[in-house]
Amino acid sequence: xxxxxxxxxxxxxxxxxxxxxxxxxxxxxxxxxxxxxxxxxxxxxxxxxxxxxxxxxxxxxxxxxxxxxxxxxxxxxxxxxxxxxxxxxxxxxxxxxxxxxxxxxxxxxxxxxxxxxxxxxxxxxxxxxxxxxxxxxxxxxxxxxxxxxxxxxxxxxxxxxxxxxxxxxxxxxxxxxxxxxxxxxxxxxxxxxxxxxxxxxxxxxxxxxxxxxxxxxxxxxxxxxxxxxxx
Amino acid sequence: xxxxxxxxxxxxxxxxxxxxxxxxxxxxxxxxxxxxxxxxxxxxxxxxxxxxxxxxxxxxxxxxxxxxxxxxxxxxxxxxxxxxxxxxxxxxxxxxxxxxxxxxxxxxxxxxxxxxxxxxxxxxxxxxxxxxxxxxxxxxxxxxxxxxxxxxxxxxxxxxxxxxxxxxxxxxxxxxxxxxxxxxxxxxxxxxxxxxxxxxxxxxxxxxxxxxxxxxxxxxxxxxxxxxxxx
DNA sequence: GCACTGTATTATGTATACAGTATAAGTGAG
DNA sequence: CTCACTTATACTGTATACATAATACAGTGC
Numbered sequence: 001x002x003x004x005x006x007x008x009x010x011x012x013x014x015x016x017x018x019x020x021x022x023x024x025x026x027x028x029x030x031x032x033x034x035x036x037x038x039x040x041x042x043x044x045x046x047x048x049x050x051x052x053x054x055x056x057x058x059x060x061x062x063x064x065x066x067x068x069x070x071x072x073x074x075x076x077x078x079x080x081x082x083x084x085x086x087x088x089x090x091x092x093x094x095x096x097x098x099x100x101x102x103x104x105x106x107x108x109x110x111x112x113x114x115x116x117x118x119x120x121x122x123x124x125x126x127x128x129x130x131x132x133x134x135x136x137x138x139x140x141x142x143x144x145x146x147x148x149x150x151x152x153x154x155x156x157x158x159x160x161x162x163x164x165x166x167x168x169x170x171x172x173x174x175x176x177x178x179x180x181x182x183x184x185x186x187x188x189x190x191x192x193x194x195x196x197x198x199x200x201x202x203x204x205x206x207x208x209x210x211x212x213x214x215x216x217x218x219x220x221x222x223x224x225x226x227x228x229x230x231x
Numbered sequence: 232x233x234x235x236x237x238x239x240x241x242x243x244x245x246x247x248x249x250x251x252x253x254x255x256x257x258x259x260x261x262x263x264x265x266x267x268x269x270x271x272x273x274x275x276x277x278x279x280x281x282x283x284x285x286x287x288x289x290x291x292x293x294x295x296x297x298x299x300x301x302x303x304x305x306x307x308x309x310x311x312x313x314x315x316x317x318x319x320x321x322x323x324x325x326x327x328x329x330x331x332x333x334x335x336x337x338x339x340x341x342x343x344x345x346x347x348x349x350x351x352x353x354x355x356x357x358x359x360x361x362x363x364x365x366x367x368x369x370x371x372x373x374x375x376x377x378x379x380x381x382x383x384x385x386x387x388x389x390x391x392x393x394x395x396x397x398x399x400x401x402x403x404x405x406x407x408x409x410x411x412x413x414x415x416x417x418x419x420x421x422x423x424x425x426x427x428x429x430x431x432x433x434x435x436x437x438x439x440x441x442x443x444x445x446x447x448x449x450x451x452x453x454x455x456x457x458x459x460x461x462x
Numbered sequence: 463g464c465a466c467t468g469t470a471t472t473a474t475g476t477a478t479a480c481a482g483t484a485t486a487a488g489t490g491a492g
Numbered sequence: 493c494t495c496a497c498t499t500a501t502a503c504t505g506t507a508t509a510c511a512t513a514a515t516a517c518a519g520t521g522c
Contacts, residue, residue, distance in 0.1 A: 048506065068473085078376075089320040148317075267502080277477085
């Protein structure tokens with residue numbers, strides 16, 4: 001039988017909700033929050049809040065400023081470089097480890113995920129698009145049976161998402177991503193290890209460079225509007 | 232004036248002490264402990280204990296078995312492979328990133344660390360030897376200014392140490408390590424990027440294979456004594 | 463007006479109490 | 493003796509209360 005889904009603890013609810021707010025970008029990185037303020041606004045005690053923010057801090061999504069509170073971490077160009085580098089290392093290995101024993105059924109599951117991602121784009125649902133991207137990449141790690149790498153990738157992926165939805169889901173780039181995903185899966189289907197690994201590297205590199213460009217774009221726009229607003 | 236060192240919180244003390252016990256191998260991986268039992272034996276309340284074991288669990292040093300308690304995680308061959316792979320990725324990049332701007336002073340600091348490590352071997356102080364190994368590798372990451380990679384390496388390093396002191400500080404291997412460390416630092420001094428990165432890779436690979444051999448050795452010995460004890 | 467000091471507020475760490483639930487222990491019937 | 497059912501024990505999650513220390517603030521004296 002399926003294991004019964006244990007009902008979520010308060011801590012988990014807080015954790016999920018907070019993480020969502022952080023990663024979706026709806027939480028202003030300048031705004032400070034404290035354990036107490038969060039607990040009060042959620043009408044619960046400090047205990048589960050404290051544990052949730054503690055975990056998020058350890059994951060690097062929040063930073064704690066003693067006696068001031070917590071705020072959302074910022075990611076800079078340099079951090080992104082490092083994350084990209086490691087993701088390439090991890091995901092290329094993942095591809096190589098899974099290619100020999102991936103089944104047809106599992107390949108179909110991957111196809112289905114990409115299909116769903118395409119639908120998300122058509123519906124203009126960027127949140128879902130990003131969610132599915134993560135599911136897809138993570139799923140590959142699972143299939144490769146590299147538990148430790150999977151854990152590290154998860155951390156890196158969360159940090160990646162601090163970059164902001166706007167920078168990730170750039171117009172036009174999303175369609176390209178779908179295409180690249182399909183090519184990777186096709187290479188897996190052909191059992192072409194070299195090709196698959198290479199496509200993965202390429203996919204991550206182009207995503208990174210797209211994010212970088214889009215980020216600069218957004219930054220410029222923001223500066224322009226800021227200076228206008230100052231007049 | 233020197234800033235006063237903030238006194239450690241109870242949680243930090245518990246965390247440090249527990250971590251030490253885990254990494255030094257003095258904590259039997261079969262033995263279960265609970266928040267309550269730990270709190271009682273330390274004569275403190277559950278709260279700081281709970282936070283400390285929570286953190287250690289997130290770091291992967293402890294595993295939590297619901298309704299049973301916590302125990303020290305075991306690392307298998309497969310995990311070691313993954314850790315090694317990632318450490319090579321990270322530390323080769325580290326070498327490449329720091330080689331252009333490392334100063335003579337910093338090189339001397341590295342020499343001093345290796346000297347100290349050599350003294351530890353002469354004093355047969357394996358704990359200190361391992362500690363210094365970690366400091367050295369971590370120091371290289373700091374010098375390379377790769378904060379995220381440094382954080383990940385720290386996690387990996389902790390997991391590495393779960394392998395056990397006996398397997399890491401094998402007789403004879405320690406002297407080789409010193410030699411390899413010196414060669415890496417010398418390559419840095421010569422600003423030979425290729426050589427330094429390659430020596431680092433080699434160093435990690437030979438360490439891993441030594442650990443693997445030693446581990447099998449220990450396992451065999453244990454089985455022999457177990458079967459004898461069973462008579 | 464400025465600096466210093468004492469006070470108030472607030473963030474945080476820790477202790478304690480309690481409730482819920484899963485496992486283990488115990489008890490009784492077949 | 494075994495199985496089912498009840499009871500008890502213990503692990504965990506959460507709330508609450510309190511102590512401590514750091515910051516903000518205000519008032520007083522120069």
